[in-house]
Every structure is written in C-alpha cells, then in structure tokens.
Amino acid sequence: MIAFGLRLAVAGGREALTRLVVIAAAVAVGSGLLLTTLAGVNAVNAQLTRYAAVYPNASTAGSADPLWWSTRDDYFHGQQIVRIDVAGTGPDAPTPAGVPSTPGPGEFYASPALRELLAAHPADQLADRYPGRDLGTVGPAGLPSPDTLLAIVGGTPDAVRALPHARQVSNVGDTPALPEATVDLILGVIAGGLLFPVLIFIGTATRLSAARREQRFAAMRLVGATPRQIATVAAVEAAAAAVAGTAVGFGLFYAFRSPLAASRSPVCRSSPPTCRWVCWTSCSWRSACRPARRWRRGSRCAGSGSHRWASPAGSPPPPRARTG
Amino acid sequence: MSVVIEARDVTFAFGQTPALRGASVAVEAGEILAIMGPSGSGKSTLLHCLAGILVPDSGEISFAGARLDTLAETQRSSLRRDRFGFVFQFGQLVPELTAVENVALPLLLSGVRRTSALERAKAWFARLGLDGLEERRSGELSGGQAQRVALARGLVAEPQLLFADEPTGALDSLTGEQVMDLLVSAAREQGTTVILVTHEARIAAYADREVMVRDGRVNAPDRIVS
Numbered sequence: 284m285i286a287f288g289l290r291l292a293v294a295g296g297r298e299a300l301t302r303l304v305v306i307a308a309a310v311a312v313g314s315g316l317l318l319t320t321l322a323g324v325n326a327v328n329a330q331l332t333r334y335a336a337v338y339p340n341a342s343t344a345g346s347a348d349p350l351w352w353s354t355r356d357d358y359f360h361g362q363q364i365v366r367i368d369v370a371g372t373g374p375d376a377p378t379p380a381g382v383p384s385t386p387g388p389g390e391f392y393a394s395p396a397l398r399e400l401l402a403a404h405p406a407d408q409l410a411d412r413y414p415g416r417d418l419g420t421v422g423p424a425g426l427p428s429p430d431t432l433l434a435i436v437g438g439t440p441d442a443v444r445a446l447p448h449a450r451q452v453s454n455v456g457d458t459p460a461l462p463e464a465t466v467d468l469i470l471g472v473i474a475g476g477l478l479f480p481v482l483i484f485i486g487t488a489t490r491l492s493a494a495r496r497e498q499r500f501a502a503m504r505l506v507g508a509t510p511r512q513i514a515t516v517a518a519v520e521a522a523a524a525a526v527a528g529t530a531v532g533f534g535l536f537y538a539f540r541s542p543l544a545a546s547r548s549p550v551c552r553s554s555p556p557t558c559r560w561v562c563w564t565s566c567s568w569r570s571a572c573r574p575a576r577r578w579r580r581g582s583r584c585a586g587s588g589s590h591r592w593a594s595p596a597g598s599p600p601p602p603r604a605r606t607g
Numbered sequence: 608m609s610v611v612i613e614a615r616d617v618t619f620a621f622g623q624t625p626a627l628r629g630a631s632v633a634v635e636a637g638e639i640l641a642i643m644g645p646s647g648s649g650k651s652t653l654l655h656c657l658a659g660i661l662v663p664d665s666g667e668i669s670f671a672g673a674r675l676d677t678l679a680e681t682q683r684s685s686l687r688r689d690r691f692g693f694v695f696q697f698g699q700l701v702p703e704l705t706a707v708e709n710v711a712l713p714l715l716l717s718g719v720r721r722t723s724a725l726e727r728a729k730a731w732f733a734r735l736g737l738d739g740l741e742e743r744r745s746g747e748l749s750g751g752q753a754q755r756v757a758l759a760r761g762l763v764a765e766p767q768l769l770f771a772d773e774p775t776g777a778l779d780s781l782t783g784e785q786v787m788d789l790l791v792s793a794a795r796e797q798g799t800t801v802i803l804v805t806h807e808a809r810i811a812a813y814a815d816r817e818v819m820v821r822d823g824r825v826n827a828p829d830r831i832v833s
Binding site: 495504509512 | 713715
C-alpha cells in the first residue's frame with residue numbers, strides 16, 4: 284500500500300503532481316520560516332548576550348576581586364569605536380569576554396576590524412590612542428558583530444575608577460541576554476504573526492484537493508479497500524508532501540543561512556521595530572538601560588551595520604573619548 | 608438453482624427519512640436480476656445494503672448462506688474486493704490511475720503482484736474493445752469507454768456477484784446498449800450473478816427477472832422476463 288500511495292501521489296498525472304508541489308511548497312515555506320525564526324531568535328539572543336558582555340552591569344557578588352570597568356564610545360572618521368578600560372583588583376578578578384587574560388596597565392587587545400583600521404592609517408591619527416603593548420585580537424565571544432571596532436585597554440584601578448561610567452563587575456558575559464520566557468514570548472508572537480498565515484496557506488492548499496481525494500478514496504472503498512488501506516494511502520500521500528516540503532525548507536534555509544549570517548542580524552536588518560522590541564525586552568530584564576540609551580543615541584542596531592535610530596530631541600551628542 | 612444472496616425485511620433510513628421499509632428479495636446464482644422503480648423508491652439503497660456498503664437498520668442480508676449485515680467493516684471490504692464487483696453510474700474510477708491500473712485495482716488491493724495484476728487487467732481491454740486505451744486516465748476517456756473500464760474492473764477478480772447501479776445512466780442509448788451487451792455476455796461467460804438497478808425498461812429487458820421497488824418495499828410477484 285505504501286508503494287501504491289506513493290504511486291498515487293507522485294505519478295498520478297499532472298494534477299496530482301501539481302497538488303503535491305503546491306502542498307510541498309506550502310510546507311517548505313512554513314518549515315523555512317520556522318527555521319529562520321528559530322535561528323533569528325537564537326542569533327539575536329547570542330548577539331545581545333555579547334552586547335551585555337560589552338556593557339556589563341555593576342555587580343560585586345560572586346568574585347572576591349571585582350574588575351573595574353568603563354565602556355566608552357570613540358569615533359574615527361564617523362565610525363564608532365568601543366573602548367573598554369579594565370583594571371583587575373586581584374587575582375580572582377573576572378576576565379573580559381573574548382580575551383585570554385585581563386590586560387594590565389599599558390596593554391590592550393583590539394578587535395579584527397579595529398586592527399585593520401589601525402594598520403590602514405598612520406599611527407598619529409589612530410594608533411596613538413592606544414599606547415602600550417598589543418596583546419592580541421579580541422575573539423568572537425567579545426564582539427557583538429564581526430565588524431565591531433573594539434579595544435580592551437588595561438589600566439590601574441585608580442585610573443579606571445576615575446573614568447566616566449566606571450563600575451565594579453564580578454561577572455562578565457556569562458549570562459544569556461534573554462530569559463527563556465522572553466524567547467517563548469518572541470516565538471509566540473512570531474508564530475502568531477508569521478507562521479499562522481503560512482498554516483492557513485497549507486490548509487487551503489490541502490483543502491483545494493479535498494474533493495478529488497474524497498472521490499479517490501470513495502472509489503477505492505467501493506472496490507474493497509479496507510479502512511486501514513485507505514488510511515495508509517492517505518498517510519503516504521500526506522507524508523510525501525510533508526517530507527518533500529520539509530526537505531526543500533531545510534535546503535532553502537541552509538542555502539540562505541550564510542547570506543543571513545553575513546548580514547549579522549537578519550531580524551534587525553529586516554525589521555528595526557522587532558529589533559527595538561527585542562532590545563527593549565533584553566534591557567528591561569537586565570536593567571541595563573545604558574546600552575539602550577546608547578543605541579538610541581545612534582549606535583548600530585545590534586550589529587546590523589545599516590540602521591541608525593534618530594537621536595531624541597534635546598538629547599546630548601554621543602560621547603566621544605577623542606575625535607578622529 | 609441456489610440462492611446466492613437474500614434480503615429479508617430490510618429497513619434503512621437516512622436520518623428521519625425511511626428509504627427501505629421491509630424489503631425482501633432473493634437472487635439465485637447465475638441470475639441477472641433487474642431492480643426497477645421510480646426515483647426515490649429505495650432501489651439503490653437496497654443494492655447498497657445487499658453489497659454491504661450500507662448496513663440495514665433491521666432485517667437480514669445473507670450471502671452464500673451466511674449473514675452479511677453482521678460482518679465487520681473490514682470483512683465486508685474483503686467481500687467487496689474478492690467476491691463482488693461494481694459498476695456504478697458516476698465517479699467510480701480513480702482519476703490518478705491509468706485505465707489499466709483502475710481495472711487492476713481490486714487485484715492490487717488483494718495483494719496480487721503489480722505485474723501479474725496488470726497482465727490480468729490488460730486481458731480485459733481486448734475483450735471489451737478497449738485496445739490502446741490502457742495508459743489513459745479517466746479524464747481522457749469517453750463516457751462509454753470509462754463505463755467499459757469500470758465493467759472490466761468489476762469483473763477482473765471474477766466475482767460471484769456484480770452490482771450495477773444505473774450503469775448506462777450517463778450514456779446515450781446506443782452506447783448504453785453496447786455496454787449492457789458486454790456486461791451481460793461477460794457475466795454469463797463467467798457465471799457471475801448480476802443485480803442491476805435501473806429505471807429504464809429497455810435496460811431491465813437484459814435481465815432474467817425483474818422486481819419493482821416502491822416506497823421502500825419490493826413488490827411481488829416477481830416476473831420472469833426471459
């Protein structure tokens with residue numbers, strides 16, 4: 284019966300093939316969207332976790348030796364450079380994300396993008412801002428996006444404590460930005476707004492062939508097909524469309540995954556309001572309003588590289604450590 | 608001759624609407640019986656009860672000496688597949704299958720190997736003047752051709768009983784007579800009992816005997832036609 288059901292589904296003439304293709308296409312769209320949604324939520328969560336590592340909350344619990352931390356924005360030719368000044372207060376002080384050890388006074392780490400920028404311009408224009416020993420490159424765990432311009436500069440506790448927005452932190456980059464309930468909420472909203480219409484599409488595509496299916500099954504019942512045989516044929520037909528559609532959906536997802544990843548944040552790139560909402564949720568949970576204010580004042584939208592939100596009226600200009 | 612199938616005081620209602628009100632009829636082996644009656648008289652319902660498609664509300668249906676109406680759905684399906692054949696007016700061919708696959712369908716459902724089933728099915732195409740139409744789908748067949756394909760499917764498993772419900776209802780008179788000629792000759796050749804529902808006296812004339820259904824009852828006396 285399985286072979287017979289496949290024969291009906293696949294080799295049942297142009298109409299049967301069209302029916303199979305339409306249902307499979309609907310399933311492919313649905314599964315592709317579902318995969319993209321899950322990947323998008325996961326990507327945003329990972330990215331926000333990295334943002335949280337760049338802008339950690341003040342905390343003194345959990346570590347006997349806190350780390351002095353100050354995050355500032357610098358600009359060079361209109362490009363934002365994130366500068367993090369750190370100073371350990373003892374051997375148990377936490378290490379910033381993406382680097383093997385906390386830089387000491389006169390030492391610094393640079394992100395790959397900043398390293399390229401440093402190499403492309405004379406030292407008196409940019410590199411002199413980071414005097415001292417270059418310890419290496421900041422790894423992906425410490426970067427919200429691959430093109431983030433970021434430097435982690437070591438200093439003495441007294442010097443870092445005197446910097447703007449200085450705080451003591453005892454945990455860096457070890458907490459997910461979005462709690463599970465928030466992820467569930469995001470998935471629920473996306474499922475309702477995006478996947479529900481696709482489900483209706485799948486249902487409509489299936490119903491379009493319902494009359495012909497009824498005729499087919501009635502004819503089979505007439506000549507003695509048992510209910511189990513009918514159920515088997517129906518299941519095989521449905522499974523053929525579902526399997527083909529799911530396979531195509533996975534194929535589409537994997538085909539577009541690299542371009543989506545290259546865009547660094549598909550959710551943000553395609554939907555700034557969604558991004559804003561996700562960021563707001565993250566910040567509320569983290570009580571980290573400062574990063575949100577920074578983003579609103581003109582920093583990139585979760586690494587999209589393309590969106591800048593308008594500065595609120597009367598808000599001060601972005602902080603500049605030095606002008607480039 | 609022995610009675611092959613019999614209905615006794617069968618009643619059946621579609622919801623609140625009674626269709627059969629104590630119908631009784633007996634059919635002998637090898638006989639061709641015409642069930643006649645006006646529209647809505649219950650003749651098709653009686654045929655469906657005899658074939659095990661519908662289960663009567665009360666009364667008995669016996670086939671080959673055993674109760675048919677008390678069998679489970681699976682057993683009745685098995686009977687329809689192996690012992691009965693069907694030729695109806697509309698919608699009996701599976702549109703996704705070719706003509707030869709439609710004819711072979713009862714055999715395929717019985718578990719006969721595909722090549723063997725198709726071989727047996729193809730033999731009927733020459734017999735019923737359907738040469739060259741084996742690979743066509745039902746939408747590519749004329750009404751008469753489709754009805755002959757259905758007749759071939761009804762007889763391919765060499766059933767004991769062939770149920771024909773208005774088999775020429777959608778055909779013109781000439782094509783209808785050709786189909787009836789083929790039906791009667793093939794049934795006689797195989798020794799198949801035929802129960803034929805029709806409202807046309809011209810078609811009923813092909814039968815050995817005819818009964819009249821009125822208001823859900825089979826009217827006596829039966830009349831021998833030939």
